[in-house]
Amino acid sequence: MVEVPEYLLQRSRERRAELTGTEPADAGDAAPAGEAPASAAPAATAAVPAPAAPAPIPEAAPPPPPEPDPAYVQAAQARKRMPYWAASVMVFLPIWAIFYVGMLEPPDSEELVLADNGAVVYSTCASCHGADGSGTATGRQLNNGELLLTFGPAPGFDGLAHHLSWVYLGTADTKRLGLDFYGNPDRPDGQREVDSFASGMSGFSNLSLEDLVSVVYYERVVHGGLDAETAALEEEMLLALVADAPTFETGSPDEISALLTESAVGHGIDLAAGE
Numbered sequence: 407m408v409e410v411p412e413y414l415l416q417r418s419r420e421r422r423a424e425l426t427g428t429e430p431a432d433a434g435d436a437a438p439a440g441e442a443p444a445s446a447a448p449a450a451t452a453a454v455p456a457p458a459a460p461a462p463i464p465e466a467a468p469p470p471p472p473e474p475d476p477a478y479v480q481a482a483q484a485r486k487r488m489p490y491w492a493a494s495v496m497v498f499l500p501i502w503a504i505f506y507v508g509m510l511e512p513p514d515s516e517e518l519v520l521a522d523n524g525a526v527v528y529s530t531c532a533s534c535h536g537a538d539g540s541g542t543a544t545g546r547q548l549n550n551g552e553l554l555l556t557f558g559p560a561p562g563f564d565g566l567a568h569h570l571s572w573v574y575l576g577t578a579d580t581k582r583l584g585l586d587f588y589g590n591p592d593r594p595d596g597q598r599e600v601d602s603f604a605s606g607m608s609g610f611s612n613l614s615l616e617d618l619v620s621v622v623y624y625e626r627v628v629h630g631g632l633d634a635e636t637a638a639l640e641e642e643m644l645l646a647l648v649a650d651a652p653t654f655e656t657g658s659p660d661e662i663s664a665l666l667t668e669s670a671v672g673h674g675i676d677l678a679a680g681e
Contacts, residue, residue, distance in 0.1 A: 524624025539629030544605040553630040556589035567663035576609025619644040646673040
């Protein structure tokens with residue numbers, strides 16, 4: 407066994423003392439080889455500090471509630487939406503509008519149905535003359551032959567022209583023409599005076615020519631009871647007048663009678679057939 411020199415052992419002790427922070431032992435205190443010195447105490451183990459506990463992570467604050475939408479936005483969101491299928495319907499609306507407007511156009515004179523159109527126009531007259539033509543306190547009786555006694559097809563008297571003039575002018579405008587009487591001068595109980603009824607006749611010069619001839623024709627046929635042959639002739643004359651579309655200057659019976667005759671002759675209507 408090789409003996410370790412003493413100076414090496416002493417240097418080792420000093421080095422250990424530096425590391426452990428203790429005083430170095432003298433060479434004489436050295437224990438026999440292989441034994442620890444009696445006075446040597448076990449080296450103190452350096453205290454290792456315990457790791458610090460991690461700081462708690464603060465919980466994130468809940469996000470603030472969203473601000474409510476403005477009232478106008480809420481109203482827009484609550485409003486009912488157009489269903490998707492309606493969009494396809496909207497595409498065809500212009501086509502439908504064109505078709506509808508075309509149906510509203512007045513018919514041509516050849517297509518005009520006087521009695522049907524006259525019934526519609528007469529609805530504004532019914533409040534005075536009654537729906538059945540029986541008359542009221544504000545309008546004369548038209549049915550039971552009363553109308554044809556005043557505006558009938560008597561020989562030498564153009565009842566159709568006088569009827570058109572009376573409806574067109576009414577009481578006030580007839581008087582402006584200087585006329586004090588209207589209708590057939592040979593009426594059995596005497597010709598009618600313009601102011602002979604409690605309520606004056608309203609004038610309808612605002613009517614279109616189609617509506618004017620239609621309502622007169624309706625009154626003569628439906629309420630007046632005009633015979634079929636005369637009704638057919640008068641309808642031809644009225645349709646001819648509508649086709650020519652003349653403008654009334656005064657609307658007097660004589661003017662309208664002349665226009666009816668002119669239109670009838672121009673359209674080849676045989677006036678002698680009605681005599």
